[in-house]
Each structure stands twice: as structure tokens, then as C-alpha cells.
Amino acid sequence: MMPLDPNKLPIHLAVIMDGNGRWAQQRMLKRIVGHQRGAETVKMVVEQSSLLGIKYLTLFAFSSENWSRPVLEIRGLMTLLKKYIRQETARMMRKNIRYNVIGNRSDLPDDVNETLDEAIRKTSGNTGMVLTLALSYGGRQELSRAAAKLAKDAIEGKISYEDIDVNIFGSYLDTGGLPDPDFLIRTSGEMRISNFLLWQLAYTELYFTETNWPDFTINELHKALADFQSRERRFGLTSDQINKRGDLSNA
Numbered sequence: 001m002m003p004l005d006p007n008k009l010p011i012h013l014a015v016i017m018d019g020n021g022r023w024a025q026q027r028m029l030k031r032i033v034g035h036q037r038g039a040e041t042v043k044m045v046v047e048q049s050s051l052l053g054i055k056y057l058t059l060f061a062f063s064s065e066n067w068s069r070p071v072l073e074i075r076g077l078m079t080l081l082k083k084y085i086r087q088e089t090a091r092m093m094r095k096n097i098r099y100n101v102i103g104n105r106s107d108l109p110d111d112v113n114e115t116l117d118e119a120i121r122k123t124s125g126n127t128g129m130v131l132t133l134a135l136s137y138g139g140r141q142e143l144s145r146a147a148a149k150l151a152k153d154a155i156e157g158k159i160s161y162e163d164i165d166v167n168i169f170g171s172y173l174d175t176g177g178l179p180d181p182d183f184l185i186r187t188s189g190e191m192r193i194s195n196f197l198l199w200q201l202a203y204t205e206l207y208f209t210e211t212n213w214p215d216f217t218i219n220e221l222h223k224a225l226a227d228f229q230s231r232e233r234r235f236g237l238t239s240d241q242i243n244k245r246g247d248l249s250n251a
């Protein structure tokens with residue numbers, strides 16, 4: 001395996017974990033088996049990211065649009081999510097990882113919210129990696145919720161409309177306080193964003209692999225990160241400017 005440069009890793013890695021259903025269906029298995037196997041890949045990516053010193057890992061686990069899937073699949077996913085969080089919280093404590101959730105939590109079942117609250121509370125003092133789960137998450141939904149909150153604060157005089165800029169707007173998003181992702185990986189060969197982090201991905205480096213999420217390995221993660229390290233992030237500047245100013249990705 002190519003050694004990675006520890007000084008050129010993404011500070012924030014985001015992942016669209018896709019292809020669980022197809023992985024299962026190709027093997028004549030139920031889709032939920034694919035989700036169960038996908039949970040094993042989650043454990044690996046969380047562990048590796050934390051070992052590598054990545055500060056923020058954000059995983060797209062359930063979208064606003066996924067609520068339209070068959071009820072049985074949704075139920076299976078919610079049960080799996082609760083089981084995963086309960087099982088993994090002790091490991092998160094040992095690895096100093098803090099849980100965070102983005103998305104419309106009011107649509108999640110009460111028992112899922114209780115499990116999430118407990119995990120967030122228990123890990124709230126951890127100072128290592130921040131593991132953000134995007135649950136019942138949609139970028140457009142997040143943006144419109146932020147706009148509504150801004151409008152409310154403006155009407156109540158907490159903020160002046162003239163002060164609204166990129167930074168203030170960003171702070172009203174679910175991700176307020178998190179840096180934008182530097183690198184996005186999507187598995188399963190689909191080359192789309194599917195309503196994930198629409199605002200935050202403005203300058204993110206994108207990486208797509210054909211591999212379905214349950215088959216995504218440590219080697220593939222390293223390959224993806226090595227690809228990230230080979231890119232020149234210009235943020236609208238010229239290559240000459242970047243080379244004079246040093247690497248902006250670590251600015």
C-alpha cells in the first residue's frame with residue numbers, strides 16, 4: 001500500500017455509503033443483509049479514520065428521501081441503527097470519538113432519538129474525532145430550515161438582515177461549527193450528490209468508486225486518500241498563486 005502523507009489528510013472526510021441493497025440482491029439475499037454488512041464497513045472506516053488522525057468524519061446513513069422506501073426496510077434500518085449505536089458507544093469512549101447528528105431529527109422514531117441522545121451525551125466530553133451521522137438528512141431541507149430560523153431571528157430582532165453573510169448563514173445549518181468536508185467518497189458507482197451537504201460541498205474534492213459499500217475495504221480507503229493527496233486544490237486561484245502560498249488544503 002502507498003504510504004499516506006499524514007500532513008495531507010482531509011481534515012473532514014464525508015462519505016455517501018451506497019450500494020448495500022445491490023450488494024445483497026446480487027447474492028440473492030434480502031436488502032437488510034446488505035445494510036448489516038454495510039455496518040461492518042462503517043466500523044472499519046470509523047476505526048481507520050480515527051487512527052489516521054482525521055478530525056471529522058461525516059457519514060450519510062439515511063436521507064430525507066429514504067423515508068419513501070418500503071416500510072419494512074425503513075424499520076430494519078432504524079433497528080440496525082439503534083443496535084449499532086448501542087454496541088459501538090463503548091468503543092467510541094475508548095477511541096475518544098464524539099457522536100454528532102445532522103438532519104431532521106423530529107422525523108426519527110422516539111426510541112432512535114433516545115438512543116442517539118444517550119450516545120451524544122456519553123461521548124460529549126471526547127476530544128478526538130467527531131463522528132457525524134447524517135440521519136433523515138437532506139441538503140435542501142437543511143437549507144430551508146436554516147432560512148426559516150434566520151427569518152425568525154430577524155423578526156425577533158436577534159439579527160439584522162443586513163448582517164447575513166456566508167459565515168452567518170453557514171452557522172445556521174445543522175453543520176454549524178463543523179468545517180466543510182475536504183473530501184467526499186461515494187461508493188456503488190453512482191455519480192451524484194443525492195441531496196447531501198449541498199452548501200458544504202462547494203469546494204470539496206469528489207471521489208467515486210464502483211465498489212458497493214459492504215465490499216469497501218481498508219485498501220480502497222487508502223487508495224481514495226492517496227488520490228486526494230495527489231490533487232491540487234485551487235479554490236478559484238491560479239496554480240502559481242497556490243504554489244507561492246503553500247498548500248491551501250491545510251490552511
Ligand code: IPE
Binds near residue numbers: 018020021022023063
Ligand atoms: C445505502 O445503500 C444505504 C441507504 C441508502 C440507507 P442502498 O440501500 O441505497 O443500496 P442500493 O443503492 O439500493 O444498492
Ligand code: IPE
Binds near residue numbers: 063190
Ligand atoms: C443516498 O443514497 C443516501 C444514503 C447513502 C443514505 P440513495 O441510494 O438514497 O441515493 P439515490 O436514490 O441512488 O440517489
Ligand code: MG
Binds near residue numbers: 018019020
Ligand atoms: Mg442507494
